[in-house]
Amino acid sequence: MNHPFALALAAMFALATVGTAAEDAAVRGIPFKPDPPPAIDGRLDDWDSVPNVTVAATQAHCVYGQPKWVSAADLSARVWLAWRQEYLYLAADVTDDQHRQALRDRDLFRGDHLELYLDLTPDAPPGRDFLGAGQVQFGFSPGNFQQTGDPLADIPPQAVVFRPEQPAAGVLVAAQPTDAGYAMEAAIPWPLIGQLAAKPGLRPAQGFSLGLEVAVSDTDSQTPAQEKMLALRPEPWQRKCERLVPAALAGSDGTPPATVRSQVLLAAVEVPVGEKREIPFTAPSVPPGKELVLTFQARLDSSRPAGYTRGMRLTVNGQTLDGGRLVNWEGAEPRVNGELMSPAAGDTLNVPYSPDFDSPNQHPSYALRSGPKLCRYELRITDLVRHGGNQLILHNAAAAELKKTLVVADVRWQIREPVAPRPKRPAPTGPLPVVHPAAQHKVDYQLTRLEDGTVEIAIGGATFRVDAEFSTPEPAWVRGSNKYFDHQQEIQPCDAWILVRDRFTNRTSEDLPLMHRHRVSGRSPWKQVYLAGLSPASLVSTASEPANPTAFGAAETAGLGVLPLDDVFLVHATSFSTENQVGLADNQLVLKPGVSYTAQWAILPVASGDYFAFVNAVRRLREVNFTLDGSFAFLRADPRLGATKWSDRECADFIRFKHAQFVCSGISWPRHHGRYPHGTCFQQMDWTATKQQIARLRQLAPQAKHLKYYHCFIDTLDEACERYADARLLRSDGTHADYGQPYDRLYVPTAENTFGRDVARNVELILGPQPDGIGCDGVYWDEFEYSRYQYAYHLADRERAGLPWDGVSADIDPKTLRIARRKSSVELISQPFRLALARSILARGPLVANGQPHTRTMLQLHFPRFVETGSISRCSRAQLYSPIALGDHLTERSERDAYRVMLRALDFGCLYYWYNDLTVVPTHPHLTSYMFPSTPVELGEGYLIAKERIVTNRSGWFGWGDSASHEVHVFDDQGREVPKFQAPTVVHKEMTFTELRLPEDYSAAIVRQAGVRPPTGPPQQR
DSSP: OOOSHHHHTHHHHHHSOOOOOGGGSOOEEEOBOOSSOOOOSSOOGGGTTOSOOEEEOSGGGEEEOGGGOOOTTTEEEEEEEEEOSSEEEEEEEEEESSOOOOOOGGGGGGSSEEEEEEESOTTSOSSOOTTOTTEEEEEEEOOOOOOSSOTTTOOOOEEEEEESOOOOTTOEEEEEEOSSEEEEEEEEEHHHHHHHTTOTTOOOOTTOEEEEEEEEEEOOSSSOOOOEEEESSOSOOOSSGGGSEEEEEOOTTOOOOSEEEEEEEEEEEEEOTTOEEEEEEEEOOOOTTOEEEEEEEEEEEOSSOOOEEEEEEEEETTEEOOGGGBSSOOSOEEBTTSOEEOSEETTEEEEEEESSSSGGGGOTTTSBSSSSOTTEEEEEOGGGOOSEEEEEEEEEOSOGGGOOOEEEEEEEEEEEOOOOOOOOOOOOOSOOOEEOOOSOOOOOOEEEEOTTSOEEEEETTEEEEEEEEEEETTTEEESSOOSSEEEEEEEEEOSSOEEEEEEEEEOSSSOEEOOEEEEEEESSOOSEEEETTBOOSSSSEEEOOTTSOOEEEEOSSOEEEEEEOSHHHHHHEEEEEOSSEEEEEESSBEEOTTOEEEEEEEEEEESSSOHHHHHHHHHHHHTOOOOBOOOEEEOOEETTEEGGGSOHHHHHHHHHHHTOSEEEEOSSSSOBTTBOOOGGGGGGSOOHHHHHHHHHHHHHOTTOEEEEEEOSSEEOOTTHHHHTGGGBOBOTTSOBOBSSSTTSEEBOOOSSSHHHHHHTHHHHHHHSOTTTSOOOSEEEESSSSOBSBSEEBSOOBTTBOOOOOOSSBEEEOTTTOSEEEEOEEHHHHHHHHHHHHHHHHHHHSOEEEESOOOSHHHHTSOOOEEBOOSSGGGGGGGTTSOOEEEOOTTTOOSHHHHHHHHHHHHHTTOEEEOOOSSSOOOSSOOGGGGTOSBOEEEEETTEEEESSEEEESSOEEEOOSSOOOEEEEEEOTTSOBOTTOOOOEEEETTEEEEEEOOOTTOEEEEEEOTTOOOOOSOOOOO
């Protein structure tokens, strides 16, 4: 039976030319997707910042039907993969000039579709059967995008499992038509992958290896048939596992592990005390420039973690391996309790006591603060092995009286790229840049209205044209008023920006879909563009990020950027660029009959191509240079571990060294039936441990303010589904949205619904005085704007209760330009509730939030809001309001790790709040001691100038453009202050500067001396 590609073309595969072996191909890193998880809705906004997109757009990528492939416009695709603990994610932006899909289930392969091949046993010996044990083949159909209401005619998106033949249980799939083809997203549960691959205990983790391929199939003829197919790897297809792309689960930056190839020697073995186990193995020929590493896990079996002892000796071909061969340790490492642990004593490795391989790394005393993982060993053996037969001996060398069994698992060799440390850049010599704010910001530009209604802007010898187009249900794109709506435009030139107001009035008696697009075009290609604060590799791109809804183009002698200003446009906006254009679009706007709406936006000409000059102008336009307090640190209140087990000195030092003005306890303890107590179940918990910790810390660090975690969109109570049925956030398919676990259900609080009323009571409990309340000084509000899904569907109508329509939002078919379905922006319908509650909190104490404002209404409420940095590029989302980066909980395992994130955040002009507590316990003061309070004046690449201080990781002459004196604090590449660092004071043109010549990974804080009057003029970089 002719099923999918891999089966239908067996004869062709058998004759295919042998390609490059998988072990010689580059390993593809599958990036971890930080919070929030992708919303599986067929829209690719969530994927803008996900790295390692693959473009399949050449004839070489066409591995079947190559003669029928015409061009990238005929068939091409951009493909992303990502992972989280719940799902493996796949997304594709497919260009297809003729979309055809008329079939379902296992016949869908004869229409347009995607296929995903997985090999979960890439280390198994070569020569295995293709699509045999440990391998899986999925198919994904985008459907036919019809919405007639006829279930026989309408084909929805669908997932199938071609091999092994089993149901695609729990797979989420969604698709949307696009101007060029279609976009598709899928989320595949890891338990299903484990079941299909006969790996029931499969758990995703960074470094997990697999083989994969993604194929994009095309059918252009009326007769359903698979005509051509593209693949990620541009090489001839073969029915061999080695043809698949070698891949590994990576961190959020998508960088794969250094392993090139590995082979399992032994799954697990137990060695009684004093005994040995011999493991014969065959070693490969190690290619030049590579090294062979022996890796394994080991522990001395114990009922609980209890420190470590000298417990293991290893020999390879009669040669003993000593601690000097370890590649994952750099000498002694500090443990959480402050003691140092050495990995070895001569030729005997130190081995932890533990019931498993994970517990020691979570222990409040025995876990390491940084560096390697306990129980994990990686040793160089290149010089000890010979090609062919070799012998490894494991010896339980623990003291006999201990009577401990040595448990060793996952023994393998790996061929790796040797990692040589790169020498760090020394301090610069010669001239330095001069950095200080300037007194005025008026931009010299000329604005001219042309006869055709467009506008020209001239600046720095460059000329730009501003025009717009609007959709009608004809379907047609038009300019100006028509029978569907009236349009009026008002343009207001200002010193440093141009304000634009486009007023639309619906002339019809029906809801009117009205997409509007605004472009600024130059006469030559941009040198560089920035969308949502990031510079894409291509000049042609789009982004949808309400926290930074900007588009900026840099020309040779000038720059020009745009951003929306009103609430609706901010939430709906897509920023875009082409070779010579930047612009804004609202592709989701609907006007009720007779209703008027004014889209407000701004054009900012910049007298240079500097993105940060544009950022600083936007910040002045938005009036967001308010004072930021800090620093901030999480410190859990868990009676089993953490601060409750620390001495008074350890607790006081934790707060002092982090310079934490805000100390926040989370909700990891206590649990509600094993779940975090999100939502209204928060009010049912016993918060005694939190109350006791606050009372203790107030005595030890009276200057600190105590905050408690709050989240308004998740509720984990099972009965909440019925109790708050009208507040449920429903996806487009009608199912109740969740945060990744089925019990982490999402709701939308409003000023009118009972969920909003009830979940607000958490705040009263948090701020209420003890003993009845928790007695906090303020609130930490997680995911302030929305949680995972920005839009809600299946809204209230005459026949059912539910969330209200926001009156302005809908999915609009890009081809018919008509409404596909109404929806509500979570930000807009919850805003009155959130605004009132935030004002109430601020009237009583401090408020800190996760996530930047998405509306002008929220911009006007000033308090610290950070961005999470699972990917450091997320700092771009903080540049237009509160430039604070939260530490990276995915990679920070020590104070040195945290310091590196501080430095990277400064690259984006951002300050830093601490995240991890138990794994990042500081031993000395850090740069954060001199970061706050800060009232931003100017952000730059590598620095932030505030009224009170300048924080930088760059060299230069730094000052405020006046004669104020400076107090300078310099920190080395380990994050320790260097008391005698030479930072001379320079007086130039009656202005005081500090001269900084910083080696790589150094930083500095220049503090303005008390009593000196700050500059009165607004900022500008020179």
